[in-house]
Amino acid sequence: MEGQKCLGISKGDLDTPCLVIDEEVLEQNIRVMQAHVKNFGKQLRPHAKTHKCSQIAGRQMAAGCVGICVAKVSEAEVLVEKGFREILITSPLGADSKIQRFLDCVARAPELMGVVDSPAGACRLNEAGEGRSQPINVLVDLDPGMGRTGIPFQEALDLGIHIHRLPSLRLRGVQCYAGHVQHIPSFQEREKTSLDWMHQAADIFHKFRESGLPGEIFTGSGTGTFDIDCRIPELTDLQTGSYTLMDAEYLNIGSSLDPFRFVQFPPALTLLTTVISANHPDFVTVDAGLKALYHHGATPTVIQPPGSSLTYEWWGDEHGRIRTNQGGRKPMVGEVIELAVSHCDPTVNLFDSFHIIRDGILTDIWPIDMRGRCQ
Numbered sequence: 118m119e120g121q122k123c124l125g126i127s128k129g130d131l132d133t134p135c136l137v138i139d140e141e142v143l144e145q146n147i148r149v150m151q152a153h154v155k156n157f158g159k160q161l162r163p164h165a166k167t168h169k170c171s172q173i174a175g176r177q178m179a180a181g182c183v184g185i186c187v188a189k190v191s192e193a194e195v196l197v198e199k200g201f202r203e204i205l206i207t208s209p210l211g212a213d214s215k216i217q218r219f220l221d222c223v224a225r226a227p228e229l230m231g232v233v234d235s236p237a238g239a240c241r242l243n244e245a246g247e248g249r250s251q252p253i254n255v256l257v258d259l260d261p262g263m264g265r266t267g268i269p270f271q272e273a274l275d276l277g278i279h280i281h282r283l284p285s286l287r288l289r290g291v292q293c294y295a296g297h298v299q300h301i302p303s304f305q306e307r308e309k310t311s312l313d314w315m316h317q318a319a320d321i322f323h324k325f326r327e328s329g330l331p332g333e334i335f336t337g338s339g340t341g342t343f344d345i346d347c348r349i350p351e352l353t354d355l356q357t358g359s360y361t362l363m364d365a366e367y368l369n370i371g372s373s374l375d376p377f378r379f380v381q382f383p384p385a386l387t388l389l390t391t392v393i394s395a396n397h398p399d400f401v402t403v404d405a406g407l408k409a410l411y412h413h414g415a416t417p418t419v420i421q422p423p424g425s426s427l428t429y430e431w432w433g434d435e436h437g438r439i440r441t442n443q444g445g446r447k448p449m450v451g452e453v454i455e456l457a458v459s460h461c462d463p464t465v466n467l468f469d470s471f472h473i474i475r476d477g478i479l480t481d482i483w484p485i486d487m488r489g490r491c492q
């Protein structure tokens with residue numbers, strides 16, 4: 118069942134394991150997030166690391182977002198090739214070869230922005246950019262106590278001043294993404310922690326402006342704090358990613374509307390898996406294991422059959438186990454089970470395409486064209 122030949126078949130007849138997207142839910146999630154940021158007078162710069170699909174990025178741009186974030190230069194290359202211009206690469210660059218690839222992208226898309234988190238990194242980028250007709254757009258990447266990338270808050274102003282003096286670079290503002298806060302289960306605790314870090318980042322942003330540095334952009338935030346960080350007046354745009362597709366990791370944390378569930382964005386992405394063996398009284402074996410579902414984050418959740426007492430258990434490379442709890446009905450061989458995936462980003466990276474479903478029918482197949490782009 119390759120390519121466009123199978124358009125029009127019903128979802129249950131797709132070959133498994135495969136990723137499906139409910140197009141109506143995707144559209145709704147894009148619409149809800151866009152309306153939310155607009156309501157707070159902010160912009161949306163969504164992260165494409167979640168879906169790795171230029172077609173979804175295109176829909177986000179069409180909905181009104183100000184640009185698209187990517188994590189890697191190789192992802193930016195795909196978007197530039199597809200005609201995207203307002204792109205932010207949210208990780209600092211390391212190797213010289215990567216800086217060169219970045220500059221090749223800038224040559225085709227001068228609006229492209231990078232982030233810098235050290236004076237040495239700024240100097241390397243500045244030297245590489247010497248002789249170019251246009252300066253390279255950069256943000257100072259702030260570290261909100263996560264320690265992954267970013268400069269500590271107390272050193273950020275000096276870095277900003279340093280960058281501002283470098284002729285090949287054009288400082289635009291700051292980035293602050295608190296990844297370690299996004300999945301805190303309690304909404305109240307997440308709220309308190311995120312506001313604390315983002316207020317500190319806002320202070321830096323103020324200091325930039327008071328010192329005469331360009332303070333145009335203060336970008337950050339993720340899906341877990343989308344309705345928290347909007348309350349920071351200085352934040353100009355949100356980088357939320359997972360809200361488009363969603364996963365069990367997000368669905369199982371509290372939100373402002375429900376202490377145990379993140380209900381604002383339903384799962385647009387699911388994985389279909391088929392029962393291939395049912396010889397045991399308490400469980401059946403399905404055809405999706407570690408090679409189809411990334412083993413990080415929450416355990417995949419059974420969505421279909423609905424309200425069921427079925428739970429997914431990891432069972433090696435090729436297989437999973439669906440356990441029948443509370444005397445529920447045991448699925449039969451050949452039956453298709455639908456799962457919310459554990460963690461959407463790395464699961465998406467395991468597949469070549471999304472199967473697009475509307476009213477239970479396959480209407481399109483979208484290539485995951487940034488899949489494997491981890492350089």
Ligand SMILES: Cc1ncc(COP(=O)(O)O)c(C=O)c1O
Binds near residue numbers: 166167207299339341
């Ligand atoms: C820098 C950055 N911004 C934004 C996001 C999007 O976060 P989320 O998927 O939680 O919405 C990520 C995700 O890891 C990220 O690394």
